[in-house]
Each structure stands twice: as C-alpha cells, then as structure tokens.
Amino acid sequence: MCSSFPLEIKIRYVEGLTIGNKLIRKNVFVTVSTIDQIHARNQISTQLCNDDGETNPTWNEKLITTIPTDTKFILLDVRQKTTSKEKSIAVAKVPMSDFVHAYTPENYVHFLSYRLRDSHGEPNGIINFCVNIKGLSGHRYDHRNKPSEIHGCSYDTRNFNDVVVGVPVGWSNTWPR
Numbered sequence: 001m002c003s004s005f006p007l008e009i010k011i012r013y014v015e016g017l018t019i020g021n022k023l024i025r026k027n028v029f030v031t032v033s034t035i036d037q038i039h040a041r042n043q044i045s046t047q048l049c050n051d052d053g054e055t056n057p058t059w060n061e062k063l064i065t066t067i068p069t070d071t072k073f074i075l076l077d078v079r080q081k082t083t084s085k086e087k088s089i090a091v092a093k094v095p096m097s098d099f100v101h102a103y104t105p106e107n108y109v110h111f112l113s114y115r116l117r118d119s120h121g122e123p124n125g126i127i128n129f130c131v132n133i134k135g136l137s138g139h140r141y142d143h144r145n146k147p148s149e150i151h152g153c154s155y156d157t158r159n160f161n162d163v164v165v166g167v168p169v170g171w172s173n174t175w176p177r
Contacts, residue, residue, distance in 0.1 A: 004068045006134040011046050013058040014078055017089060017116070017125035024089060025049075027081045028057045030127070032065070035073040035093075042067055048081060071096055076127055078116060090116035090124040099131045107132060 009032055017024045026049070033043045042065050049057040076092045092114035099110040110131045118124040 004066045006064060007067045007074075008062060008064050008132040008134060009074070010062045010130040010132075011059045011076075012128040012130065013056050013060075014116070014125055014127050015056045017057065017078060019080075019089060024080060025055065025057055028089070029079055029081065030059070031075075031077040031079055032063055033075045033077070034065075034067045034071040035075055036068065036070050076114070076116075076129070078125070078127065088119070090118050092116050092127050100133060107134065 011030045011032070014028070014030070017028070028049045030046045031043055032045070044063050044065050046059045046061045046063065049059055073096065074094045076094065077088050078090045079086050079088050094112070094114055099112065111128075112131060113126055113128045115123055116125040116127055
C-alpha cells in the first residue's frame with residue numbers, strides 16, 4: 001500500500017454564493033486542504049476569479065497535490081479577497097469515501113456538487129468540481145480511514161412510538177479558524 005497518492009481536483013464554478021442577501025461574483029477564490037484525524041494540511045488555491053460580475057464565479061482550474069492515504073476529508077473553502085484582507089465565505093467538507101473506493105480505477109473522473117455552508121452552518125451556494133485519483137491502481141485504499149458513522153441513539157428491540165427532535169452538533173467545531 002502506498003503512503004500517498006496524487007489527487008487532481010478541478011474547481012469548475014460556484015453558484016448562489018452570497019454575503020447577506022448580495023450575490024458574490026468577483027474577487028473570489030477557492031482554497032483546497034486535506035484533513036486527517038486532526039489537522040488541515042496540503043493547502044492549495046485557485047487563482048482569483050475576476051469575471052465580469054454577470055455570471056457565477058468560474059475557474060475551470062486544475063489543482064494537483066499529493067495527499068496521504070490517512071486523509072479523511074477534503075475541505076473546499078471559498079474565500080473573498082478585499083483590498084485589506086481575505087475572508088472565508090463558505091466551506092464544503094468532502095469525505096474521501098465519496099470518491100475513493102476499494103478499487104477505484106486509475107484516471108476515473110468524479111463530477112461532484114456540494115452544498116457550501118457559511119460560518120453559522122447555513123446553506124450558502126453550491127460548488128461544482130471534478131476529482132481524478134492518479135496512481136492508485138493496484139493499491140487498495142484503506143477504508144479504515146473513512147469517516148466513521150455517528151449514531152444518535154442505539155437500536156433497541158422494544159417498540160417506541162415517541163418522536164425525537166435533534167439538532168446537529170459539531171459543525172462549529174469543524175469550521176476553520
């Protein structure tokens with residue numbers, strides 16, 4: 001088994017990206033990071049999108065990086081650059097298990113669309129991208145590294161007819177700071 005493999009990710013475009021109620025279409029870029037058990041690493045970025053402002057931010061930019069086999073997620077962070085700073089607008093946390101399977105064919109391209117979330121966990125647009133795994137032929141991806149399932153309550157053989165209302169937790173803990 002290899003300890004790392006090349007990943008080619010092509011950021012295509014973002015749609016419906018807003019700050020407040022205003023659509024954002026200029027001075028936007030995407031940062032791609034890999035996340036293992038604890039840390040974000042291998043950060044790469046697209047070029048700044050300075051389109052005419054009439055369409056959704058579009059890059060069609062190919063980014064290539066080498067990622068370790070213990071990577072659990074890819075973090076896509078859509079950021080805006082102003083004259084004085086850059087700030088995160090929305091993120092998508094993509095599990096590796098969504099596009100790396102037990103025997104993923106070499107050069108197989110996955111076309112994916114993910115809902116972006118703002119810092120409060122609210123929906124904020126959709127990011128469209130492609131992922132191509134290179135150099136994994138003959139190597140089995142270690143599924144022990146895939147995100148484990150989280151169960152809200154255990155199964156019981158008794159019959160319960162009550163309704164349970166839950167609130168998702170943990171989003172604020174995953175937001176990059």
